Amino acid sequence: MNELFLSNQNEVEVFERCFRSRIPLMIKGPTGCGKSQLVLHMASKLGLKVYSVACNEDTNAADLLGRYIIKGGETVWKDGPITQAVREGAILYLDEVAEAREDVVVAIHPLTDHRREIYLDKLSEVVKAHSNFMFVASYNPGYQRGIKQLKNSTKQRFVTIHMSYLEPDLEHILLCELTNVPKDISKKIVSIANRIRKMEEYQLSETVSTRLLVRASQLIVDGMDPRDACHISIAEPLSEDRQIVGALKDLINLAI
Ligand SMILES: Nc1ncnc2c1ncn2[C@@H]1O[C@H](COP(=O)(O)OP(=O)(O)O)[C@@H](O)[C@H]1O
Numbered sequence: 001m002n003e004l005f006l007s008n009q010n011e012v013e014v015f016e017r018c019f020r021s022r023i024p025l026m027i028k029g030p031t032g033c034g035k036s037q038l039v040l041h042m043a044s045k046l047g048l049k050v051y052s053v054a055c056n057e058d059t060n061a062a063d064l065l066g067r068y069i070i071k072g073g074e075t076v077w078k079d080g081p082i083t084q085a086v087r088e089g090a091i092l093y094l095d096e097v098a099e100a101r102e103d104v105v106v107a108i109h110p111l112t113d114h115r116r117e118i119y120l121d122k123l124s125e126v127v128k129a130h131s132n133f134m135f136v137a138s139y140n141p142g143y144q145r146g147i148k149q150l151k152n153s154t155k156q157r158f159v160t161i162h163m164s165y166l167e168p169d170l171e172h173i174l175l176c177e178l179t180n181v182p183k184d185i186s187k188k189i190v191s192i193a194n195r196i197r198k199m200e201e202y203q204l205s206e207t208v209s210t211r212l213l214v215r216a217s218q219l220i221v222d223g224m225d226p227r228d229a230c231h232i233s234i235a236e237p238l239s240e241d242r243q244i245v246g247a248l249k250d251l252i253n254l255a256i
C-alpha cells in the first residue's frame, strides 16, 4: 500500500501532537482531499494499526463494540472493531461520522473525553483504552445531506483540522509520483481541476477531487487518449446534467 501523503499545512504535526496528548482528532474536508490517506500515512509513521469504520445507518453499536456469535456450536464473545482498537492500542478511524447512528455516537462519547473507555453492556465490562489508542474521525462539511448533521456537542469533543485540496504545485507533484504521468500532462490536469473548482455557475454538489485526477492520470499512463481519460474520470462523475457534462468536456478539450 502506498502511504505517500503531501500536505498544504500542518496536518502531520497536529496528528502527532494529538497522538502524544491523547486527544481525539477530527479531520474535515471535501471528498478525495486525502483524509483517509493522512490516517494511513500517520499509522505507518507511528507504527500503529488502523481499524477503519465507514459509518452508515445500517451499522449499529453492537456491530462496532462486539457481540456473541455461535462458533462450533458454542456461544462466544467477539470484539468489534472499536473494542479491538481500544484494547490493542490502534488508531480507530470513523469515516463519515456524521452518518453514524445515534447509538454509535452515544457509545463513542466516553472514548472522546478524559475517561477514554467504552462500556460493553452485554459483558458488564468497562474497557479502558490502551495508552497508544487514538480516536480519529472524519466528515465532509460541504456534502449535501438530508437531515443528518453532526451535533455541536459531538464536534466539540475533537480537535479539528480542516483539509482542502492540495495547492496546484503539490497536486502536480502528487500525480507524477503516484502515476508517473508526464509532467506537462499532469500540469494540464491540475489546471483543469482548479478551473472547475473555481466555477460556481454549474452548482456542482461535489467538485473535482484529487482522487479523480489520480484516476485520469492512471488511464493516460495506460495509454488512453488524455481527453477521453479526463472526460470519463472528471467530467462524467461530476454531474448528471448533460449540458453541464458537455460544458466540462469542452473545457477539458480546450485545456489538454
Ligand atoms: N494530500 C494527499 N496526499 C497524498 N495522496 C492524496 C492526497 N489527497 C488525495 N490523495 C490521493 O487521492 C486518493 C483519495 O484520497 P482519500 O484520502 O481517500 O480522500 P478522502 O478520504 O478525503 O475522501 C488517495 O488514494 C490518494 O491517492
Ligand SMILES: [Mg+2]
Pocket: 035, 036, 037, 095
Ligand atoms: Mg476517506
